[in-house]
Amino acid sequence: MRTALLSCLFLVAATPEAAAASGDDLRMAVWPMEETAGSTWMTDTSGRGHHGQIGPEVGTGLSAGYEMSYRFARREPDTPPARPGHLVSVADHSDLDPGDRNFAVTVRLRTTHKFGNVIQKGQATVSGGSWKVQIPDGRATCTYRGSRGTIELRAPYKINDGEWHVVRCVRLREGVLLTIDGFPAASREGWTGTIGNGWPVTIGGKLDCDQVEVGCDYYAGDLDWITIEAA
Incomplete structure (x- = not known):
């Protein structure tokens, strides 16, 4: 019964408000990204204290309709130098690792x-x-790489149309599911096993890269909010 309930919650809790309604025990981090222009810290409203450092190249305080958002400028792929100021970084914590739990990033x-x-x-x-x-x-893509293997899902259609989209990447014992705007886009059965590392969460690209041997894969576009849930 609990497994079925958790599966249901992880499938439907696709907004910060829904995540809050599903229970504080599920919310590992909630980043509304509503900081004003020039802010250097991203606030975690989950109550767990996973605040992030905002790089100086990240635009904050931008209008996203009735909300605020972050903007990440386009950087040429595989063209040095690396731009660590393009990232938002959140310190390592076990809350942010799936471990052997159900886990979702939205x-x-x-x-x-x-x-x-x-x-x-x-x-x-x-x-x-x-x-x-x-x-x-x-095309939205989500990846979980664990002790039992890797599952990577890629949506069959593109969403780089200049419109807002909600991308949700869910890892359960039964498999991995990718949804876009609340609708299933891709799924695969299988258990990826335990996932846990000592790295920070980075938003906007890779941390360890040089744009020569390892590309930084910098994101270009806007972000309105991110949630992480686990149980």
């Missing part, structure tokens, strides 16, 4: 570009596994 984004890592914890070869949401070729 982002509201708007872009006209066709590449970039939106959010991630760890990179492809780090010990302990990793997770990320990215948008290659304008």
